[in-house]
Amino acid sequence: MVKEVDTKGYIKLHRKAQQTEVFKNPYAWQLFTYCLFNARFSGDEAGTFITTQNEIRKDLKWSRNTVIKFMKFLKDIDCIDYEGVTGNTGKTIIKVRNFNRYQDI
Numbered sequence: 747m748v749k750e751v752d753t754k755g756y757i758k759l760h761r762k763a764q765q766t767e768v769f770k771n772p773y774a775w776q777l778f779t780y781c782l783f784n785a786r787f788s789g790d791e792a793g794t795f796i797t798t799q800n801e802i803r804k805d806l807k808w809s810r811n812t813v814i815k816f817m818k819f820l821k822d823i824d825c826i827d828y829e830g831v832t833g834n835t836g837k838t839i840i841k842v843r844n845f846n847r848y849q850d851i
Contacts, residue, residue, distance in 0.1 A: 757782045758849055777816045785842050793845025798836045
């Protein structure tokens with residue numbers, strides 16, 4: 747997996763996360779942490795990254811339907827937002843909601 751993201755350092759995870767709906771579902775938790783790991787850490791685009799559902803599927807070794815289901819789940823509970831990138835067929839921009847608050851930026 748080669749992507750242009752800030753890969754230096756670490757992300758923060760608070761113990762309170764264990765009490766969330768996301769943590770209690772292993773697929774949702776894996777996708778949410780995947781989003782945290784891949785999101786830009788600083789600048790105007792902190793908390794965002796561009797990918798494809800196919801890249802997520804390959805990285806997590808999931809089916810296409812599982813990726814779609816859990817992206818929708820995380821969007822419905824306001825953990826992420828996403829939309830297709832104009833002019834780039836298949837590309838999706840994903841934004842981790844409240845990323846700055848989670849990472850104390």
